[in-house]
Amino acid sequence: xxxxxxxxxxxxxxxAKLCIIGGGMAGIAIARELMDAGGDILILExxxxxxxxxxxxxxxxxxxxxxxxxxxxxxxxxxxxxRIRAFGGSGHVWGGKCxxxxxxxxxxxxxxxxxxxxxDRSHLDPFYDRACxxxxxxxxxxxxxxGDASRxxxxxxxxxxxxxxxxxxxxxxxxxxxxxxxxxxxxTTSSPRVTVCLHANVTQVQMTSDGRAVKSxxxxxxxxxxxxxxxxxxxxxxxxxxxxxxxxxxxxxLPKGVGNDRDLxxxxxxxxxxxxxxxxxxxxxxxxxxxSLASSFDxxxxxxxxxVWGIWHATTRMQRKYRVPNSWIAFQPRWYDRTPSEQGVLRxxxxxxxxxxxxxxxxxxxxIMAEDLPNAASRLTLDTGxxxxxxxxxxxxxxxxxxxxxxxxxxxxxxxAASISANGGARVRWPLTREKTLxxxxxxxxxxxxxxxxxxxxxxxxxxxxxxxxxxxxxIAGSSVFxxxxxxxxxxxxxxxxxxxxxxxxxxxxxxx
Amino acid sequence: xxxxxRRISRREMLQLLGVGGIVLVSGGAAVLRAQTLxxxxxxxxxxxxxxxxxxADLSGIATAWRERHPEESSRESLTHQILAGRRKQETLEAxxxxxxxxxxxxxxxxxxxxxxxxxxxxxxxALASGSKG
Numbered sequence: 001x002x003x004x005x006x007x008x009x010x011x012x013x014x015x016a017k018l019c020i021i022g023g024g025m026a027g028i029a030i031a032r033e034l035m036d037a038g039g040d041i042l043i044l045e046x047x048x049x050x051x052x053x054x055x056x057x058x059x060x061x062x063x064x065x066x067x068x069x070x071x072x073x074x075x076x077x078x079x080x081x082x083r084i085r086a087f088g089g090s091g092h093v094w095g096g097k098c099x100x101x102x103x104x105x106x107x108x109x110x111x112x113x114x115x116x117x118x119x120d121r122s123h124l125d126p127f128y129d130r131a132c133x134x135x136x137x138x139x140x141x142x143x144x145x146x147g148d149a150s151r152x153x154x155x156x157x158x159x160x161x162x163x164x165x166x167x168x169x170x171x172x173x174x175x176x177x178x179x180x181x182x183x184x185x186x187x188t189t190s191s192p193r194v195t196v197c198l199h200a201n202v203t204q205v206q207m208t209s210d211g212r213a214v215k216s217x218x219x220x221x222x223x224x225x226x227x228x229x230x231x232x233x234x235x236x237x238x239x240x241x242x243x244x245x246x247x248x249x250x251x252x253x254l255p256k257g258v259g260n261d262r263d264l265x266x267x268x269x270x271x272x273x274x275x276x277x278x279x280x281x282x283x284x285x286x287x288x289x290x291x292s293l294a295s296s297f298d299x300x301x302x303x304x305x306x307x308v309w310g311i312w313h314a315t316t317r318m319q320r321k322y323r324v325p326n327s328w329i330a331f332q333p334r335w336y337d338r339t340p341s342e343q344g345v346l347r348x349x350x351x352x353x354x355x356x357x358x359x360x361x362x363x364x365x366x367x368i369m370a371e372d373l374p375n376a377a378s379r380l381t382l383d384t385g386x387x388x389x390x391x392x393x394x395x396x397x398x399x400x401x402x403x404x405x406x407x408x409x410x411x412x413x414x415x416x417a418a419s420i421s422a423n424g425g426a427r428v429r430w431p432l433t434r435e436k437t438l439x440x441x442x443x444x445x446x447x448x449x450x451x452x453x454x455x456x457x458x459x460x461x462x463x464x465x466x467x468x469x470x471x472x473x474x475x476i477a478g479s480s481v482f483x484x485x486x487x488x489x490x491x492x493x494x495x496x497x498x499x500x501x502x503x504x505x506x507x508x509x510x511x512x513x
Numbered sequence: 514x515x516x517x518x519r520r521i522s523r524r525e526m527l528q529l530l531g532v533g534g535i536v537l538v539s540g541g542a543a544v545l546r547a548q549t550l551x552x553x554x555x556x557x558x559x560x561x562x563x564x565x566x567x568x569a570d571l572s573g574i575a576t577a578w579r580e581r582h583p584e585e586s587s588r589e590s591l592t593h594q595i596l597a598g599r600r601k602q603e604t605l606e607a608x609x610x611x612x613x614x615x616x617x618x619x620x621x622x623x624x625x626x627x628x629x630x631x632x633x634x635x636x637x638x639a640l641a642s643g644s645k646g
Binding site for chain 1: 571614628
């Protein structure tokens with residue numbers, strides 16, 4: 001059932017066994033998992049069924065990104081443009097790209113302070129499989145990259161430093177397939193156990209007097225109504241930035257906000273930044289010239305070489321050997337006529353590499369992304385001098401890029417060049433200077449780390465079960481709980497974690513049946 | 514440990530590019546001496562260049578190499594540097610493939626006109642793009 005908070009009598013109290021704050025990809029996944037568990041579920045969604053400029057403006061804020069050389073880039077538009085406040089959340093603009101985090105992403109790596117998840121990749125694998133079902137994808141198998149055994153993945157050197165990693169595109173995305181996306185977001189609304197309340201802004205998580213449990217939620221509408229919501233269990237699932245904001249704003253009982261007694265909420269903000277130079281036939285483009293070494297190889301994650309990008313990532317062995325963060329190199333089909341220099345290097349590489357007649361030979365543009373590194377100074381705070389239409393303090397983003405991230409990117413390209421060229425495999429072009437790299441980094445719409453997970457309350461906002469430390473009945477879903485960013489779009493992982501959280505909550509819903 | 518205050522140095526980059534120790538790439542003539550040398554055979558190299566690279570535009574790489582290695586501005590110098598390690602009975606194609614792979618493995622790749630290339634490839638580009646006789 002879908003209801004509208006603007007049409008409820010002022011002062012209404014909504015009751016459920018489980019209340020999910022946020023009707024985005026994660027919140028909906030939890031409702032899908034639990035709608036048959038026996039207890040009533042309430043989803044509170046700030047937006048409506050479609051995007052709306054006034055509601056979206058609640059996301060406005062201040063933002064900046066500071067690079068290792070001290071240059072500051074204005075990121076003010078990033079706050080409202082990198083997320084969507086409507087039923088279905090940022091799924092409306094998500095491109096659908098999916099992949100699991102790499103095993104190394106879960107490890108505590110001594111060369112990356114703050115790294116390490118409370119569990120390893122194998123623990124999450126069954127939940128990844130279930131997340132794939134939500135997103136109408138096949139399960140990810142590490143032994144099958146392209147899905148076509150006749151076209152093996154292109155091998156970089158001896159394969160010890162770089163390997164192809166799988167990526168699939170889900171159709172359950174507002175960009176890929178509106179019908180499938182709508183089927184996903186409305187999949188629970190016919191359940192008698194699920195109520196989706198639209199235009200319901202949670203403006204305060206109200207705590208018991210001892211601060212150890214959530215008592216209720218203050219819910220307000222843009223037209224001035226105030227309601228409340230009461231449940232046994234609450235899941236905060238408003239996105240990688242807004243989760244932190246809701247916790248910090250909820251300061252009636254706990255002055256620093258809920259879960260923020262150690263001043264960790266909002267810190268460790270990480271995103272994903274791509275580096276490339278795309279000058280096409282007018283100049284220089286980052287990429288790789290591959291001579292015709294094989295009559296059949298597959299750079300790509302599906303069998304179709306022209307449509308899907310291919311991804312290489314730095315192996316755990318390579319990361320450990322060179323003490324670099326994880327990184328990713330993504331190829332795409334060339335969209336322009338080859339430049340004379342690209343043709344010249346292909347000729348040179350073919351002439352010195354014993355090419356195979358009829359083999360594929362081309363220049364492939366690429367871009368690279370190195371893992372953003374955990375940094376307590378990279379953070380979201382409340383901008384108490386700026387208020388939204390509900391009178392709530394807006395967010396201020398102070399995104400700090402580290403030298404380690406830039407350094408990792410450069411080292412990775414250098415290793416790729418050495419590794420892939422030693423056997424005559426290809427030639428790498430990287431015409432980016434340091435300044436150009438840092439000033440042209442392109443941010444993705446991924447927000448990670450602001451309510452990070454750690455077993456130790458002094459080092460994490462949520463515990464290994466995604467429960468807010470010290471709060472008995474509040475869990476968090478979404479990429480804000482990731483301790484490290486990895487190098488893949490976060491949606492599959494945040495849904496896997498949502499599925500895992502659902503298993504934890506299911507018994508308590510059953511008891512109420 | 515990833516140190517946020519630290520920048521990668523040229524020396525470190527060279528280490529990354531190679532599997533062994535540090536290799537100085539600007540040493541010029543002293544770099545490729547071996548005991549298995551025969552005299553340089555320029556004629557088959559010229560023919561090979563004409564056959565394989567005559568129409569290839571490698572001018573940006575050639576210019577970058579010459580600027581960085583002015584001591585190799587002549588055809589004779591470039592030819593000598595390319596062929597100095599060639600073994601008896603070894604075909605030019607096999608030799609070039611071997612020496613280029615060895616360049617990369619030894620960490621001698623340089624960034625030229627935006628390309629990571631071996632010195633041998635850069636010298637071939639310089640010859641193909643025309644050097645002073």
